[in-house]
Amino acid sequence: MAGKIERCAYCAAALADETMLGFLLMPTPALLGMLFVHPDWLRRGVGRELWETARQYVEGNQKSVRTVELNATPYAVPFYLSLGFMPISKEFKQAGCRATRMACWLPARALEAGLG
16 A cells, blocks of 8 residues: 555645544546445544545546546445536446446536536
8 A cells, every 4th residue: 555655646644643534546647446435433524524525636637637536336426426527428337346437527626616
């Protein structure tokens, strides 16, 4: 994991005292590679806050990136939909794991708000 953190374009952790509640890794500014939240902290806004922090970083520092993609497990698809990601593939299997490719078009938020 240390090597992935050293090479990532962006990483963040959510902490409470000395307890890690969740973390996010983006190997490139256009790819969300990992977003995990400790089971005791699910549905408390930890994952959403991690994504919003990453999104703000990308939008503020990587102006050429317009879309962020990820592979979502079937259990994570509803969460990513709630963040504004949309499926861009049918479910597929890779190395025995089921996933759906999803993407978030970053300019959509400003357009929805009438700012674009």
